[in-house]
Amino acid sequence: MTIVAIVFVALLVLGLPVGFVMLGASMAYFVINPMMTSLVAQRMSSGLESFPLLAIPLFIVAGAAMARGGIADRLYAFCETLVGHWRGGLAQIAVLNSVFMGAMSGSANADAAIDARTIVPVMRARGYSNAYGSVVSAASSIIAPIMPPSIALIVYGS
Incomplete structure (x- = not known):
């Protein structure tokens, strides 16, 4: 154990990032x-066999498919018919779009990326600044992790 501590301190003194320092100390231990190497490999492979965790990459694929397939644009048009005629309707469209996209993608990052591709250009074309469009899409994307099929809730539930 003292060798592991020495390796840890030596890598830390060399100025490596903390993640690499911890990786180097772990490699020195192995x-x-x-004998512990086979146990770690077994635990890592059994951790990847979790069926609920399969939803995470599939949420990311679904978000990319929605952004490229035009579903995000159709959803934007639907939200525009619902609240677009009200005062401040474009910001309300962004929030309502984030509610729907959050329910489908489950990720705040994916929601913000889709909003940045669909709503921010429309806001820019209607005279809003880039900063305002970015703030609205970033703030409205926060609702995605609290919608029921979110990634965080799936990981917590599993």
């Missing part, structure tokens, strides 16, 4: 104690 070089000293090779």
Whole structure:
């Protein structure tokens, strides 16, 4: 164990990022104690066999498919018919679009990226600044992680 501590301190003094320092100290431990290597590999492979965690990459694929397939534009048009005629309707469209996209993608990052591709250009064309459009899409994307099929809730539930 002292060798692992020495490696940890040496890598830290060399100025490596903390993540690489921890990785280097872990690798030194596995070089000293090779029996633990098979146990770590077994635990890592069994952790990847979780069926609920399969939803995470599929949410990301669904978000990319919605952005490229035109579903995001159709959803924007639907939200515009619902609240677009009200005062401040464009910002309300962004929020309502985020509610629907959050329910489908489950990720705040994916929601903000889709809003940036669909709503911010429309806001820019109607005279709003880039900063305002970005703030509205970023703030409205926060609702995605609290919608029921979100990534965080799936990980918490599993």
